[in-house]
Amino acid sequence: MSTIFLLLILLLGFLITFQIAKASEYVGVLKGEKKNFEANNRINGFLMIAFLVLGLIGVYWCNELYRGKILGESASKHGEQIDTMMYITIAITGVVFVITQILLFWFAYKYQYSEKRTAYYFPHDNRLEIIWTVVPAIALTVLVGFGLFYWFRITGEAPADAAQVEVTGKQFGWIFRYPGKDGVFGKKYYKNIDEAAGNSLGLLWDDPSGHDDLVVGNELYIEVLKPIKLIINSRDVVHDVGLVHFRQKMDAVPGTPTTMWFIPKFTTDEMKKREKNPDFEYELSCDQMCGKGHFTMRAVVKVVTHDELILWKAKQKAAYVLAFPDKDPSTQPKIDTLPKNPSTAGIN
Amino acid sequence: MSNEATLHGHAGAATSHDVDVHHDEHGHHKETFITKYVFSQDHKMIAKQFLITGMIWAILGGLMSVLFRLQLGYPDAHFQILEDLLGSKWAKGGQIQPEFYYALVTMHGTVLVFFVLTGGLSGTFANFLIPLQLGARDMASPFLNMLSYWFFWLASVVMLSSLFVETGPASGGWTSYPPLSALGDASEGSKVGMDLWITSMALFVVSSLLGGLNYISTILNLRTKGMSMTRMPLTIWALLFTAILGVLSFPVLLSGFILLLFDRHGGTSFYLSDIYIASGKALPNEGGSAILYQHLFWFLGHPEVYIIILPAMGLVSEVMSVNARKPIFGYMAMVGSMFAIAVLAFLVWAHHMFVTGLNPFLGSVFVLLTLLIAVPSAIKVFNWLTTLWKGNIRFTPAMLFAIGFVSMFISGGLTGIFLGNSTLDIQLHDTMFVIAHFHIVMGVSGILGMFAGIYHWFPKMYGRYLNNTMAYIHFWITLVGAYLIFWPMHYEGLAGMPRRYLDTSGWVSFNQFGGLNRFISTVAMIVFAAQLLFVFNFFYSIFKGRKVITQNPWGATTLEWTAPIRPGHGNWPGEIPEVHRWAYDYAKDGRDFIPQTEPLGSNESAH
Numbered sequence: 001m002s003t004i005f006l007l008l009i010l011l012l013g014f015l016i017t018f019q020i021a022k023a024s025e026y027v028g029v030l031k032g033e034k035k036n037f038e039a040n041n042r043i044n045g046f047l048m049i050a051f052l053v054l055g056l057i058g059v060y061w062c063n064e065l066y067r068g069k070i071l072g073e074s075a076s077k078h079g080e081q082i083d084t085m086m087y088i089t090i091a092i093t094g095v096v097f098v099i100t101q102i103l104l105f106w107f108a109y110k111y112q113y114s115e116k117r118t119a120y121y122f123p124h125d126n127r128l129e130i131i132w133t134v135v136p137a138i139a140l141t142v143l144v145g146f147g148l149f150y151w152f153r154i155t156g157e158a159p160a161d162a163a164q165v166e167v168t169g170k171q172f173g174w175i176f177r178y179p180g181k182d183g184v185f186g187k188k189y190y191k192n193i194d195e196a197a198g199n200s201l202g203l204l205w206d207d208p209s210g211h212d213d214l215v216v217g218n219e220l221y222i223e224v225l226k227p228i229k230l231i232i233n234s235r236d237v238v239h240d241v242g243l244v245h246f247r248q249k250m251d252a253v254p255g256t257p258t259t260m261w262f263i264p265k266f267t268t269d270e271m272k273k274r275e276k277n278p279d280f281e282y283e284l285s286c287d288q289m290c291g292k293g294h295f296t297m298r299a300v301v302k303v304v305t306h307d308e309l310i311l312w313k314a315k316q317k318a319a320y321v322l323a324f325p326d327k328d329p330s331t332q333p334k335i336d337t338l339p340k341n342p343s344t345a346g347i348n
Numbered sequence: 349m350s351n352e353a354t355l356h357g358h359a360g361a362a363t364s365h366d367v368d369v370h371h372d373e374h375g376h377h378k379e380t381f382i383t384k385y386v387f388s389q390d391h392k393m394i395a396k397q398f399l400i401t402g403m404i405w406a407i408l409g410g411l412m413s414v415l416f417r418l419q420l421g422y423p424d425a426h427f428q429i430l431e432d433l434l435g436s437k438w439a440k441g442g443q444i445q446p447e448f449y450y451a452l453v454t455m456h457g458t459v460l461v462f463f464v465l466t467g468g469l470s471g472t473f474a475n476f477l478i479p480l481q482l483g484a485r486d487m488a489s490p491f492l493n494m495l496s497y498w499f500f501w502l503a504s505v506v507m508l509s510s511l512f513v514e515t516g517p518a519s520g521g522w523t524s525y526p527p528l529s530a531l532g533d534a535s536e537g538s539k540v541g542m543d544l545w546i547t548s549m550a551l552f553v554v555s556s557l558l559g560g561l562n563y564i565s566t567i568l569n570l571r572t573k574g575m576s577m578t579r580m581p582l583t584i585w586a587l588l589f590t591a592i593l594g595v596l597s598f599p600v601l602l603s604g605f606i607l608l609l610f611d612r613h614g615g616t617s618f619y620l621s622d623i624y625i626a627s628g629k630a631l632p633n634e635g636g637s638a639i640l641y642q643h644l645f646w647f648l649g650h651p652e653v654y655i656i657i658l659p660a661m662g663l664v665s666e667v668m669s670v671n672a673r674k675p676i677f678g679y680m681a682m683v684g685s686m687f688a689i690a691v692l693a694f695l696v697w698a699h700h701m702f703v704t705g706l707n708p709f710l711g712s713v714f715v716l717l718t719l720l721i722a723v724p725s726a727i728k729v730f731n732w733l734t735t736l737w738k739g740n741i742r743f744t745p746a747m748l749f750a751i752g753f754v755s756m757f758i759s760g761g762l763t764g765i766f767l768g769n770s771t772l773d774i775q776l777h778d779t780m781f782v783i784a785h786f787h788i789v790m791g792v793s794g795i796l797g798m799f800a801g802i803y804h805w806f807p808k809m810y811g812r813y814l815n816n817t818m819a820y821i822h823f824w825i826t827l828v829g830a831y832l833i834f835w836p837m838h839y840e841g842l843a844g845m846p847r848r849y850l851d852t853s854g855w856v857s858f859n860q861f862g863g864l865n866r867f868i869s870t871v872a873m874i875v876f877a878a879q880l881l882f883v884f885n886f887f888y889s890i891f892k893g894r895k896v897i898t899q900n901p902w903g904a905t906t907l908e909w910t911a912p913i914r915p916g917h918g919n920w921p922g923e924i925p926e927v928h929r930w931a932y933d934y935a936k937d938g939r940d941f942i943p944q945t946e947p948l949g950s951n952e953s954a955h
Contacts, residue, residue, distance in 0.1 A: 003427065003428075003429040004429075010877055013877075014877075014880070014881065014884065017818065017821060017881060018818070018884070018888075020817065021815045021816075021817035021818040021821075021885075022815070024816075024817045025815055025816070025817065025894065028816075037742070040743065040816065040820070041741075041742060041743050043820075044743035044748060044820065045741075045743060047824060048743075048751070051824075051827070051828070055831065058831075058835075059835065062835060062836055062839070066836065066839040066864075067839075069839065069843060069860045069861070070839055070842040070843040071842065071843055071844060079775075081771070082771055082772065082774060082775050085769070085771045085772055086766075086772055086775070086842075089765060089766055089769065089772060092765075093762040093763075093765055093766070096758075096762060097758065097759065097762055100729060100733065100758045101755060101758060101759075103733050104732075104733055104736070104751065104754055104755055104758070105751075105755070107733060107736040107737050107739075108736060108741060108743075108751050111672070111736060111737065111738060111739045111740065111741050112741050112743065113740050113741055113742050113743075114740065117740050118673075118740060118935060118938070118940075119672060119673040119674040119738065119739045119740040119934060119935035120674065120737075120738035120739075120935065121674070121675065121934070121935045121936045121937075122674065122675070122677060122734070122737075122738065123675040123676075123677065123678075123679065123932065123955060124677060124678045124679065124680070124681070125677075125678075128730075128734065129678050129681050129727065129731075132726060132727060132730040133723060133726075133727055136722060136723050136726035136727075137723050140719045140720070140722050140723065140765070143719060143765060143769060144715060144716055144719050144769070146771075147715060147769040147770065147771045147772070148712050148715060148716075148770075148771075150771040151708065151711065151712060151715070151770045151771045152708060152712070154771065154774065155708035155711070156708075170624075170626065171534065171626050190622040190623070190624050190630055191624075191630040193624045193630060195628070202624070202630075232705075235622075235623070235624050236527065236531075236534060236623055236624060236625055236626065237525075237526075237527045237528040237531070237534050237623075238525055238527070238528065238638055240703065240778060242778070242844070242846060244775075244843070244844030244857050245857070247774060247775045248774065249703045249774050249775070249777050249778070250703050250705065251703055251704045251705055253638050253639060253704065253705060254527060254620075254621055254622050254623050254638060255620075255621025255622040255623075255634070255635075255636065255637065255638070256621075256637060256638070256639065256705060257705075258704070258705030259705075277856075279856055280856060281856050283855060283856060283857045285844075285846055285855070285857070285858075286846070287777065287778040287779070287846045288525075288778060289450070289520060289521040289525070289528065289848050290528060291450075291520075291528060291534055291535045292446040292447045292450060292519075292535065292536070293446065294446075294450070294848060294849070295446070295846075295848070295849040295850050295851055295852070295854075296854055298854060298855065
């Protein structure tokens, strides 16, 4: 009912506007075309300058209103670099924005039609044109330079001592796999996936290095201040691992594994205090359109201390054990292969 | 001076010149309703067909955005009327369902990008202005031109029909990335809806190619005597580069779609590999690359944004020069920068793919090339600013939209510097920041440029004026509203709020913008209503607007204003005019303007 009411009001508004518009057209003719034009030109000229002033105030006000609501301090070392880059870019583009918008609307206002003025024939000026080719080029070179410097640091190889977790996206959730004590992920093949038999990733059970792999859904546990490398897969369509607080993002593509790495700076508990929000969680969001449940595709990242992580892992059962409860969980599966990466063995 | 007109009915018969020649006088066959209004081969009629079809799509596409903004702004509200109108499948309990939400955003994007801002914008103004501003009687091939429109029409019909299939229209986003778009099991919208989407887009590509080839050959071959390339108005340059971009990039898109079609129905594995669908089956496809599609898509997808913005730039340059009563500043720099943009447009596509796992080195090359585009863009902006400087500005509705365009283009262009920098793109990719950026720089700027064109050339199209008061209201609501809608969205993006989230209530990190989302949705509805005001003004004025009684109401130099007020098929009743000078002799030698047809004076230097 209220909708129809609203639509009626809208229609009425249209009719009134139309009548005014029509009437003003008649009045314009009566007043004389030239006078009418000059009056309208003055109004629009004034609105130009009003728009500029109110607009700049609005921009400032909007910034005051929301700057507290955008991300605070980055929770990863890489994020600090992205934030620095962001501030450099905001500063440069901000200056350009204010200057050009002021020039645009100020010129529009100042050089509005006047009977006394004739326009100035000024078809080109090579000096000016060179200035505004070269200056933006220099500014952009600076931005490209900073940008690529950070880009290569962020996308470079992960440190050798980085912990590894495999992330797999699916409609609509996340599966995490830890390599277990041996530090090696067991082999997998997507045709072996069998949810009913407890094999959500298609692990090959005849590969013993996979027998100690942990497979956990929707919660990622990582250690604070230790480099973490995520190996990202998808089981069905393209997803994207988005980690806002760590300023990280990488697509999950079926058939083509991708990676990202970063160093978390604060544990979840520390962040709860820093953000003064007891409900704070690091969230992992899907940032690539993946179907009807896209907006619910959430996982929680728990950043914990070294000891807490060991404790948590100790409580988990390996996927192999969960799939075959008859294999005695108390006896460790035999490990035939040595850990490939001895430095990661310690934390597992 | 502008607007020298009287009200229709009053002294309307007193045409001041004997230029109101209705029909072609050079012995044409008799035109029937069908050949004049339906299967017309007159470029002016085809332009109007493109324009009105584009407007219908703009209304539908805008309405879709109102619907999904309703959900985004009021995720908990129940609008019973939605269930009544859309049925309980799409709007159960008066709430937009996720499948329908995604179908709406997909259709909104596809329709606005392709049908409105490509078909509607290029189709209208390339058809209308190229022959008129070049001094040609029609396009190089009027028949292909007619086909171009009717393929567009067919594409429209197929796209429209996809809204009515049971499983709904395509819903994988306007980019339609596979595997989501390839697998009916992954999404309802990837069933019949997706096939219709691909069919419609293929027809659209055909339309675009027929049109583009025609525009290029007309511009290169059918310029009137004296109309050298460097005397062409910037509109024509812009439309030329646009057509070249389209001809070179649309076929690549089509090839991407055809491979997608094969993957969907032919059992091939171009894009598919290692897929296990939640319904419990592992697909046999192995070895394909989902990223391949993204390369093929963005090889068109990025030039596409220039296909949208270049014609707008051309229209704005022309309108701005005419109404500042000053030559456009730096004509050759304007042409050169458009050329640079057109070349670079092909070399930046992978900046949409920085976080797909692209090799970081390759990424860095694309960063460099992407930010390079900012240089010609900056040149254009400063040239527009200098065109206003020391002008004598008439705020006609077209001029207002042209100034609004420059403002929007600056704002959106600057945020492009953020997104083109791969380091920042890591954080901003696929967030609301991207939505804000491309809506401002492509959507709003494109549509403002289009409005500038419509308001400026409406008198030439229909021999009548649009109502100025409604135009002013339309402009100010649109400009202010566009900033109110899209400016705060940057903050949502900086906070990392992903795009295509219809409800953030399940999240700790993105749920702080409820009030803002309501505000944006409310403004969006007001702005949409203002567009309806324009539509009303448009159709009302075609029939009842003030009549144009002077041949050259804006005091412009270009050739279209030397044609009769209502030109027939063939445009000029007698000889085609000859051109003696460039298109921007305003305020030269103390004269308000000098038409292109006027020979150089004895002691006058050519530009």
